[in-house]
């Protein structure tokens with residue numbers, strides 16, 4: 001499996017992405033650009049202006065939102081590719097946030113057993129996380145990313161100018177994943193993040209590049225999540241269950257990063273009880289996450305949430321697996337403990 005796509009950063013690497021397009025003979029093949037309602041409006045013009053060699057690309061559009069990260073949307077994508085006689089060596093480009101990069105990569109990775117595709121992430125979350133590392137997928141039966149594949153993009157082009165039109169709450173959601181990568185992989189990055197407010201991130205290309213390097217470094221060592229890649233799941237065991245719960249029950253489901261923020265607060269609290277995270281760091285982390293992501297009303301049915309936690313892909317056997325922190329930059333995988341502690345953590349969040 002190719003686990004080392006190139007990660008290219010604008011402005012310096014615009015020329016390299018052009019080289020990439022040349023290398024796949026873009027003028028001689030068909031290109032398809034997948035986007036959602038918002039990225040068509042906000043990002044397409046810039047993208048085609050930056051890369052006029054793609055001006056004849058076909059467009060495929062999906063409505064925006066996690067609820068459209070589905071097999072039904074994939075069917076629209078595959079139908080469009082089939083009707084346009086797409087071949088395996090044609091080029092499929094995901095222009096959008098994590099929903100588009102996850103789903104488009106999945107759709108491309110199985111179309112005719114895999115066509116070449118690249119990611120152009122336009123949300124902070126997709127730039128530092130979803131578009132990096134080759135995990136693709138869609139939600140199924142209300143459960144997050146139940147169907148998917150490991151399929152790295154042929155190239156990923158990151159231009160932080162796209163963040164200028166990203167709504168604040170989406171920037172905020174992506175920032176949670178940035179905090180997470182620092183917490184599991186880099187004390188220096190965490191300390192740097194403590195020095196500025198989350199909305200300044202759009203002026204910090206070097207921080208975004210560092211987060212990409214950190215994630216890519218972990219993925220390269222463990223592309224299929226057999227061991228150390230599980231570190232990246234910190235906050236995601238409880239976070240995914242809460243996100244799934246809110247997709248099923250909420251009129252306005254929580255954003256991915258907001259659910260992860262709740263998961264990180266609960267799992268930081270549990271780390272303090274189970275894996276020796278100090279009181280001082282526990283307070284510092286929880287404070288930073290609350291300040292940047294806010295506090296949400298959490299009213300969940302415990303039995304249903306437990307069912308979702310038990311259905312988590314990260315489990316082995318009947319155990320719910322967690323990644324906990326011993327320190328900032330010291331993430332411990334495959335941690336298990338009593339289910340009561342999960343509910344105590346949720347109560348802690350509730351009364352925070």
Ligand SMILES: NC(=O)c1ccc[n+]([C@@H]2O[C@H](COP(=O)([O-])OP(=O)(O)OC[C@H]3O[C@@H](n4cnc5c(N)ncnc54)[C@H](O)[C@@H]3O)[C@@H](O)[C@H]2O)c1
Pocket residue numbers: 036037038039042043064065066069096097098099100102122123124125126129130131132133134135136144145162163164165166167170173174256257
């Ligand atoms: N594959 C992975 O490793 C991985 C990691 C983390 C998260 N994810 C997935 O990523 C998804 C969340 O990603 P997301 O937060 O980017 O969600 P998203 O794709 O829904 O994007 C968020 C919103 O911002 C809009 N948007 C995106 N870029 C914009 C721009 N430049 N200007 C204006 N609007 C813009 C989108 O249209 C959407 O409405 C979840 O499905 C999650 O499961 C995947």
